[in-house]
Amino acid sequence: MSIVLDQAEIARALKRIAHEIIERNKGVSNLVIIGIPTRGSFLAARLTKILSSLEGVEINSGYLDTTMYRDDLRNSAPRSLGRTEIPLSGVHDRDVVLVDDVLFSGRTIRAALDALSEHGRPKTVQLAVLIDRGHRELPIRADYVGKNLPTNRNERVQVCLSEIDDLDQVKIEGRA
Amino acid sequence: MNRHLLSIADLSKEEAVNLLDTAAELARVTETPVKKLPTLRGRTIVNLFFEDSTRTRISFEAAAKRLSADVINFSAKGSSLSKGESLKDTALTLQAMGADGVVIRHPASGAAHRLASQKWMSGCVINAGDGTHEHPTQALLDAFTIRENLKEPSGDLAGLNVAIVGDVLHSRVARSNVLLLQKLGAIVTLIAPPTLLPVAVNTWGCNVKYDFDSDLNSFDVVMMLRVQRERMEDAFFPSEREYARRYGLNAARLSLLNSRCIVMHPGPMNRGLEISADSADSDKSVIVDQVKNGVAVRMAALYLLLGGE
Amino acid sequence: MSINYLLKNLKDASGKRIELAISNGRFVEVKDAAPDSEIIDGKGLTAIPGLVDLHTHLREPGKEDAETVLSGSKAAAAGGFTAISAMPNTNPIADTAGVVEQVFRLGISHGICDVFPIGAVTLGQQGKILSEMGAMRSSEAKVRIFSDDGHCVWDSLVMRRALEYVKAFDGVIAQHAQDPRLTHGSQMNEGEVSAALGLKGWPAAAEESIIARDLLLNEHVGSRLHICHLTTIGGVELIRWAKKRGIQVTAEVTPHHLLLTDELARSYDPLYKVNPPLRTERDVMALREGVVDGTIDVIATDHAPHPAEDKDCEWAAAAFGMIGLETALSVSYKALVESGLMRFEDLVERMSGAPARIGRYEGHGSLAIGNEANFTLVDTATNWRVETPEIRSKSKNSPYLGLELPVTVRHTYLRGKEVFSQ
Numbered sequence: 001m002s003i004v005l006d007q008a009e010i011a012r013a014l015k016r017i018a019h020e021i022i023e024r025n026k027g028v029s030n031l032v033i034i035g036i037p038t039r040g041s042f043l044a045a046r047l048t049k050i051l052s053s054l055e056g057v058e059i060n061s062g063y064l065d066t067t068m069y070r071d072d073l074r075n076s077a078p079r080s081l082g083r084t085e086i087p088l089s090g091v092h093d094r095d096v097v098l099v100d101d102v103l104f105s106g107r108t109i110r111a112a113l114d115a116l117s118e119h120g121r122p123k124t125v126q127l128a129v130l131i132d133r134g135h136r137e138l139p140i141r142a143d144y145v146g147k148n149l150p151t152n153r154n155e156r157v158q159v160c161l162s163e164i165d166d167l168d169q170v171k172i173e174g175r176a
Numbered sequence: 177m178n179r180h181l182l183s184i185a186d187l188s189k190e191e192a193v194n195l196l197d198t199a200a201e202l203a204r205v206t207e208t209p210v211k212k213l214p215t216l217r218g219r220t221i222v223n224l225f226f227e228d229s230t231r232t233r234i235s236f237e238a239a240a241k242r243l244s245a246d247v248i249n250f251s252a253k254g255s256s257l258s259k260g261e262s263l264k265d266t267a268l269t270l271q272a273m274g275a276d277g278v279v280i281r282h283p284a285s286g287a288a289h290r291l292a293s294q295k296w297m298s299g300c301v302i303n304a305g306d307g308t309h310e311h312p313t314q315a316l317l318d319a320f321t322i323r324e325n326l327k328e329p330s331g332d333l334a335g336l337n338v339a340i341v342g343d344v345l346h347s348r349v350a351r352s353n354v355l356l357l358q359k360l361g362a363i364v365t366l367i368a369p370p371t372l373l374p375v376a377v378n379t380w381g382c383n384v385k386y387d388f389d390s391d392l393n394s395f396d397v398v399m400m401l402r403v404q405r406e407r408m409e410d411a412f413f414p415s416e417r418e419y420a421r422r423y424g425l426n427a428a429r430l431s432l433l434n435s436r437c438i439v440m441h442p443g444p445m446n447r448g449l450e451i452s453a454d455s456a457d458s459d460k461s462v463i464v465d466q467v468k469n470g471v472a473v474r475m476a477a478l479y480l481l482l483g484g485e
Numbered sequence: 486m487s488i489n490y491l492l493k494n495l496k497d498a499s500g501k502r503i504e505l506a507i508s509n510g511r512f513v514e515v516k517d518a519a520p521d522s523e524i525i526d527g528k529g530l531t532a533i534p535g536l537v538d539l540h541t542h543l544r545e546p547g548k549e550d551a552e553t554v555l556s557g558s559k560a561a562a563a564g565g566f567t568a569i570s571a572m573p574n575t576n577p578i579a580d581t582a583g584v585v586e587q588v589f590r591l592g593i594s595h596g597i598c599d600v601f602p603i604g605a606v607t608l609g610q611q612g613k614i615l616s617e618m619g620a621m622r623s624s625e626a627k628v629r630i631f632s633d634d635g636h637c638v639w640d641s642l643v644m645r646r647a648l649e650y651v652k653a654f655d656g657v658i659a660q661h662a663q664d665p666r667l668t669h670g671s672q673m674n675e676g677e678v679s680a681a682l683g684l685k686g687w688p689a690a691a692e693e694s695i696i697a698r699d700l701l702l703n704e705h706v707g708s709r710l711h712i713c714h715l716t717t718i719g720g721v722e723l724i725r726w727a728k729k730r731g732i733q734v735t736a737e738v739t740p741h742h743l744l745l746t747d748e749l750a751r752s753y754d755p756l757y758k759v760n761p762p763l764r765t766e767r768d769v770m771a772l773r774e775g776v777v778d779g780t781i782d783v784i785a786t787d788h789a790p791h792p793a794e795d796k797d798c799e800w801a802a803a804a805f806g807m808i809g810l811e812t813a814l815s816v817s818y819k820a821l822v823e824s825g826l827m828r829f830e831d832l833v834e835r836m837s838g839a840p841a842r843i844g845r846y847e848g849h850g851s852l853a854i855g856n857e858a859n860f861t862l863v864d865t866a867t868n869w870r871v872e873t874p875e876i877r878s879k880s881k882n883s884p885y886l887g888l889e890l891p892v893t894v895r896h897t898y899l900r901g902k903e904v905f906s907q
C-alpha cells in the first residue's frame with residue numbers, strides 16, 4: 001500500500017480545480033456543482049465552499065445518485081442508494097460540474113449523465129475528479145483532474161475523506 | 177437479501193431497514209419530475225394473480241414500470257384449488273416466457289414458497305399475499321408509513337406501541353406485521369375476540385388482549401384489520417352489530433386515542449364494521465399514505481431482488 | 486409343486502440362533518425336514534414372521550394409476566409384509582360382498598401377499614345406513630374388519646349400532662376418529678406451526694373426543710373396537726385409561742406418526758400432508774411410549790398412494806396421505822429400536838403377531854411349527870437409502886425419499902414361496 005495524496009495535497013488539488021472552474025466558466029454565476037455519492041458528494045461540498053469563498057457568493061450545489069441508472073447492476077449485489085438532491089435553481093441551462101472521487105471505467109459518469117438528463121437540459125456538463133486512474137471503457141474524459149494516476153486494472157485506489165473516514169488520504173493497494 | 181421475498185421471517189432486521197431506507201430514497205426521487213428509472217430495463221416481471229386484488233396488482237405494476245421493467249399481467253381466474261391450470265403448469269409457462277421476477281397472489285397459504293422452492297422456474301418470487309399466511313410487502317409499507325409519521329426518516333421502530341385489531345386468525349397482513357414490527361423493535365398488541373386468534377398466538381411474542389377499550393391512549397398506532405362478513409356463518413362472532421360494538425374503531429374510541437396516534441387499515445375497508453367512516457377519514461388516518469407508500473416500497477423490493485443477480 | 490427348504494444359520498428377532506424347516510408351505514420341525522430340502526445358508530439374516538398390515542389403501546378398483554392390488558402387493562412383499570388389509574375407500578366403495586370378493590380374488594390370483602379386504606361400515610361410507618356387513622363376512626373374502634376409514638363414523642347412534650351388529654360374527658369396527666365439524670377444511674395439526682404458516686388447524690380434540698365417545702359406547706355394548714392411527718398424547722391416555730377399565734379396545738399407530746412432526750410442514754411440501762396430521766414432538770414421544778407399554782397394540786402403515794400431480798401443487802390443493810409399506814419396518818425400527826426404547830422382537834410382535842390376532846388372519850404372525858410359512862428374512866446390520874426408482878408402489882409420495890434407514894428386507898416368503906428377494 002502506498003499513499004498517493006495526503007491531506008495537504010488533496011486540499012491543494014481542490015483549490016487548483018476551483019480556480020480552473022472559475023477561469024473556464026468566466027465566473028460562477030451560472031454554475032451548479034453536483035456531487036456523485038458517496039465521496040463525490042463530500043468533494044462537491046468542499047469545492048462549493050472554496051468557490052464561494054473565492055467569489056464571495058452562494059453557489060448552487062447538490063447530489064445525484066447514479067445507482068438506479070447503472071448498466072452493470074447485474075454484476076454485483078444490489079447496493080444501497082445514495083442521496084439525490086437537486087438545488088432549487090435546477091440544472092436547466094446551467095453549467096453543471098459533476099464531481100466524483102475516482103474516474104475509472106467511465107460507467108458511473110455515463111449513468112450520471114442519464115440521471116442528470118431526467119432533471120433538465122444543462123447548457124454544459126463538465127467533470128471534475130480527484131483521481132483519474134485510466135482504463136476507460138467509454139469515450140468520457142474529465143475537464144478537471146486532481147491527479148492523474150496510472151494504475152493496473154487489479155489495483156485498488158482508495159479515497160478517504162475525513163467526513164466519513166478517519167482522515168484525508170488517497171492510497172493505492174495491490175501494487176506489486 | 178434472499179433471492180425471493182416470501183416471508184418476513186426470511187428478512188434480517190438490517191435487510192428490512194435497508195429496504196425501508198431504499199424505499200425512502202426512491203419515494204423522494206419519484207416525487208421529483210423523475211417518474212421513471214432505467215434500473216430494470218429489459219427485465220420482465222409477471223404479476224401472477226390467482227385472486228382478485230386490483231389494488232395490490234396496480235401497485236406492483238406501477239413499481240415495476242417506474243423501474244422500466246416490462247410487465248405482464250397474468251390473472252389465473254379460479255385457482256388450481258378448483259382444478260384449473262395447476263400452479264406447476266403456470267410456472268413452466270412463465271419460465272418459457274423468460275420471467276425474471278414473479279409477483280404472486282394466491283388463495284393457498286404457501287403458494288409462493290412452492291413456486292420458489294420447486295425447480296419449476298428460475299426467476300425470483302415475490303409473495304403478494306398467500307392465503308392466510310403472509311403479505312410481506314404490505315407489512316413493509318405499513319412499517320414505512322409508521323416510520324414516516326412517527327420516527328426518524330431512517331432506522332427502526334423501537335419503543336412504538338402498535339395495536340393490531342380484528343381477524344388475526346385469517347389475516348396475512350397481521351402475520352407479516354407481527355413479524356416485521358417486532359423485528360423493528362415495536363411492541364405489538366393483538367386485540368381480537370378469542371375466536372379470531374390462532375390458538376398458539378402465545379408463541380408470537382406479542383401482547384394479546386380481548387378488550388379494545390382498556391389503555392386505548394397507550395397506542396402510537398392502531399391498525400384495523402378487514403373482517404370478512406362470511407366469518408359470522410362459521411360462528412366466529414355472533415353478529416356484525418356485536419363485532420362493530422366490541423372491536424370496531426368508532427368515533428368514541430377514536431376520541432380516546434392519544435394525540436399522535438395514527439390509524440391504519442390495509443384495505444379494502446368495511447366502513448361501519450371494523451372502522452367507522454369518521455375514523456377512516458379523520459386526520460389520524462394514514463390510510464391514503466399507505467397506498468401511496470406501497471409503490472415506493474415495492475420498487476425497493478423489486479430493485480433489491482432483481483437489481484443484482 | 487411345493488418346494489422344501491431348510492434355512493440354517495438364522496437368528497430370530499431376539500438374536501437366538503435358529504433353523505427353519507419348511508415343507509409343503511408350512512413350518513415343520515427341523516428333524517422332520519424333507520430329505521430333498523434345499524439347504525439355504527441364512528448367515529447374517531434374521532427371520533421374523535411375515536409382517537401384517539391392518540391399514541392399507543390400495544386404489545383398485547377406481548384409481549389404478551395410483552396403485553393396484555398387484556403393485557401394492559409387490560410393495561408389501563418388499564416391505565416384508567405377507568398380509569395387508571385393503572381399506573374400502575375405493576371406487577366403487579367396498580360396501581358389498583361383490584367388491585370385497587373382487588379385491589380378495591385379485592390378491593389370491595397375484596399370490597404375492599394375502600390381501601384381506603376391509604368392508605365399509607356404512608353404505609358409500611356416508612355414515613348413515615349400515616352396509617351389509619354380514620354378507621361381506623359370509624363372502625369368500627371373510628371380512629373381519631369394518632371401517633369407514635377416510636371418514637369418521639360420526640353419528641353416535643350409527644356407531645353404536647355398528648359395534649353391536651358385528652358382535653354376531655366376531656367383527657371389529659376400526660374407527661377413523663375425526664370430528665368432521667371441528668376439522669372442516671383443516672390442513673395440519675393446530676398449534677404453533679399452523680399459526681405461523683396460516684394453514685387451517687386440526688385440533689387434537691377433534692380426534693380425542695371421538696375416541697372418548699367410542700370407548701364409552703363400547704364399554705356399554707361390549708363389542709370389538711379398534712382405533713386407527715392414534716396421533717396425540719390425549720389419544721394414548723384415553724386408550725390407556727380404557728384398557729385399565731377393562732373396555733375392549735385395540736389401537737394402532739403409523740410409522741410416520743412415530744417419527745415425523747408438524748415442523749416438516751414449514752416447507753409447505755405436501756409430501757408431509759397426511760390424515761390424521763403429523764403432530765408435535767411431545768405427541769411422538771407419547772406414541773412411542775404407548776407402543777412400548779402395550780397401550781398401542783399394532784403399528785399399521787396407512788399406506789396411501791397418490792399420483793404425482795396430487796402432491797406437486799399447493800399444500801391446500803394436495804391430497805392427504807403418504808406411502809409406507811416399503812419403509813414401515815425400517816421407520817418403526819428407527820423410532821423404537823434404534824432409539825433404545827424397545828426390543829426388536831417386541832416391535833415384530835406389534836407389526837405381525839398382534840395385527841394377525843386382531844384381524845383373525847390365521848396362518849400369519851408366527852413362526853410356530855405347523856403354521857403357514859409366512860416369513861421374512863431381514864438384515865438388521867445394513868442400512869438402505871429410499872430412492873424413487875426403487876419404490877415398487879405405483880406412487881412415489883414417500884416422505885423419506887433420500888433418507889437412509891436401518892434394516893434391509895432381503896427375502897419374503899408366502900406359504901413357503903419366495904415372493905420377494907434382493
Ligand SMILES: [Zn+2]
Pocket residue numbers: 634635661713714760761
Ligand atoms: Zn384413516
